[in-house]
Amino acid sequence: MxxxxxxxxxxxxxxxxxxxxxxxxxxxxxxxxxxxxxxxxxxxxxxxxxxxxxxxxxxxxxxxxxxxxxxxxxxxxxxxxxxxxxxxxxxxxxxxxxxxxxxxxxxxxxxxxxxxxxxxxxxxxxxxxxxMTGAASPRAALTALHDHLAAHVDPAWSREALDDLLGPDELWTDPEALRDPARSVGRTPEARELRLVADDLRAQLTMHAPRLAAETSADDRWRADLHARTAAGLLRYHAGLADTSPTRLNAIMFLREAMMxxxxxxxxxxxxxxxxxxxxxxxxxxxxxxxxxxxxxxxxxxxxxxxxxxxxxxxxxxxxxxxxxxxxxxxxxxxxxxxxxxxxxxxxxxxxxxxxxxxxxxxxxxxxxxxxxxxxxxxxxxxxxxxxxxxxxx
The missing domain is CATH 3.40.50.11550 (Rossmann fold)
Structure with missing residues (x-):
């Protein structure tokens, strides 16, 4: 040397x-x-x-x-x-x-x-x-975001509507969905509508930002935005799991890094x-x-x-x-x-x-x-x- x-x-x-x-x-x-x-x-x-x-x-x-x-x-x-x-x-x-x-x-x-x-x-x-074996249900992120909004404004969607669209968590967390896109619920009609729900709820964080700034703490707003990002990211990831194209696995690697x-x-x-x-x-x-x-x-x-x-x-x-x-x-x-x-x-x-x-x-x-x-x-x-x-x- x-x-x-x-x-x-x-x-x-x-x-x-x-x-x-x-x-x-x-x-x-x-x-x-x-x-x-x-x-x-x-x-x-x-x-x-x-x-x-x-x-x-x-x-x-x-x-x-x-x-x-x-x-x-x-x-x-x-x-x-x-x-x-x-x-x-x-x-x-x-x-x-x-x-x-x-x-x-x-x-x-x-x-x-x-x-x-x-x-x-x-x-x-x-x-x-x-x-490594799969992704979580978007339920926790979506409901936390909804509850934050509901304490201060009228959310665009009800908790009952969210629950109906989400269905059982076991459908989202099936470990076989990683290898078999047919096992994923990420591109069902309900999943597509949930992506609109997540977008609407996150938009409400912006629409009501002045009121939320006056009535909530900076930490509370940080967590609400974290839940909004996570809900949207998880729904994109689940949609990637349901993709049947040859580039499917590479696409979900990109999606994970984008969330990070x-x-x-x-x-x-x-x-x-x-x-x-x-x-x-x-x-x-x-x-x-x-x-x-x-x-x-x-x-x-x-x-x-x-x-x-x-x-x-x-x-x-x-x-x-x-x-x-x-x-x-x-x-x-x-x-x-x-x-x-x-x-x-x-x-x-x-x-x-x-x-x-x-x-x-x-x-x-x-x-x-x-x-x-x-x-x-x-x-x-x-x-x-x-x-x-x-x-x-x-």
């Missing part, structure tokens, strides 16, 4: 990573290369503490159900629920099992106890109410006067380049939420990718990015991609990992990453 490559790296600290970011950053995406490995959310916690204490950050958002995250946010804000309740109800995708997520909520609540309400830390989810991007955009706008936001998710949801995978023997390509936010925010979006060297018997070859980084003298390192690529004297090849759940970084794209965080061994 050349001295130039070594000079592109520093031992990992929050400050070392923050030093590589533009001062214009409003949203920092921290990606992880695989799920379920505690080293990465632990690293995230360490970074977030630094960002809060030294860089003015006041919020974090994760690849978790945006509606479930309201439970976690209530807890960190000082709500009456217990930490156990916040964990069980506040996360999706199995994230409640993570000790690092538990420690994050505990620490955020402790910090908030010392702060005025307007300066409190916030915890959001930016994924839709989606799991819209949630990130709303969070950034909400936090505009308070400080930047840290977003934590898989690298594939936050990178600027197109993401891809094979599913059911079909190659899929889509623009990630991070790519969309990069297009919207420009220099206001920054992306830090994480990757690792050895995991059990899976050791990267010397010709790969991870193999080169494994020769660094640091167990955890922050790499300046611009200095690293300038110092390279050969072309690197993508790593082919033994574990299919791990997505290796493409060495040809690291010049479009603001920072790389490397963990030598898991």
């Amino acid at each position: 050349t001295d130039l490559i070594q000079n592109s790296a520093r031992p990992f600290t929050g400050g070392a990573l923050a030093a590589l970011l533009s001062p214009a950053t409003r949203l920092l995406g921290l990606g992880e290369p695989t799920h379920g490995v505690e080293a990465f959310p632990e690293l995230r916690n360490e970074l977030f503490r630094h960002l809060v204490e030294h860089e003015g950050y006041r919020s974090i958002t994760m690849e978790s159900d945006c509606l479930a995250a309201l439970v976690a946010d209530d807890f960190v804000a000082g709500g009456t629920g217990t930490l156990d309740e916040a964990m069980s109800g506040g996360f999706s995708h199995g994230l409640a099992a993570s000790p690092a997520n538990r420690e994050l909520l505990r620490w955020m609540r402790a910090v908030n106890e010392q702060r005025p309400p307007e300066d409190r830390l916030r915890c959001d989810g930016f994924d839709g109410p989606l799991e 991007a819209d949630n990130l955009d709303a969070i950034v706008r909400r936090e505009a006067d308070r400080g930047p936001t840290l977003a934590f998710a898989h690298n594939s949801h936050l990178q600027r380049d197109q993401s891809g995978m094979h599913f059911g023997g079909q190659p899929l390509r889509w623009w990630s939420a991070g790519a969309v936010m990069g297009a919207r925010l420009g220099d206001g979006y920054a992306f830090a990718a994480t990757t690792f060297g050895t995991r059990g018997t899976d050791t990267p070859g010397p010709e790969t990015l991870e193999g080169v980084l494994s020769a660094l003298p640091h167990d955890r390192a922050v790499i300046d991609p611009a200095r690293f690529t300038a110092a390279l004297d050969r072309r690197l090849t993508p790593r082919v990992p033994a574990d299919y759940t791990y997505a290796a970084l493409d060495p040809a794209t690291i010049d479009r990453i603001d920072a790389v965080v490397f963990v030598r061994e898991l």
Whole structure:
């Protein structure tokens, strides 16, 4: 390893990573290369503490159900629920099992106890109410939106009409709909009408904005808009599940990322006067380049939420990718990015991609990992990453 490559790296600290970011950053995406490995959310916690204490950050958002995250946010804000309740109800995708997520909520609540309400830390989810096996019913989002409006104005639709159109939730949550569009109710006449309902109810938030601003809190209005976005996004997603075209699976990947991007955009706008936001998710949801995978023997390509936010925010979006060297018997070859980084003298390192690529004297090849759940970084794209965080061994 050349001295130039070594000079592109520093031992990992929050400050070392923050030093590589533009001062214009409003949203920092921290990606992880695989799920379920505690080293990465632990690293995230360490970074977030630094960002809060030294860089003015006041919020974090994760690849978790945006509606479930309201439970976690209530807890960190000082709500009456217990930490156990916040964990069980506040996360999706199995994230409640993570000790690092538990420690994050505990620490955020402790910090908030010392702060005025307007300066409190916030915890959001930016994924839709989606799991690998299917999507939630739009009932919770639509009825919460309806009830918010009904407390102040005359909604365009009644709760009884909503219930009739929605039908049983089991029709919406059928896990077989992911593989078989005939099992989806997303393009029934009732589902099409529900998309009009969601549009009408969201329009009422705008039509009655002056009255709602006078009679409700900013948090209440934020949640109403969140429910409106989520209802519309879920109905689009269910319609995608019912699509019979050959591009169906690729289309629903785009739809999920669009929901993520819209949630990130709303969070950034909400936090505009308070400080930047840290977003934590898989690298594939936050990178600027197109993401891809094979599913059911079909190659899929889509623009990630991070790519969309990069297009919207420009220099206001920054992306830090994480990757690792050895995991059990899976050791990267010397010709790969991870193999080169494994020769660094640091167990955890922050790499300046611009200095690293300038110092390279050969072309690197993508790593082919033994574990299919791990997505290796493409060495040809690291010049479009603001920072790389490397963990030598898991």
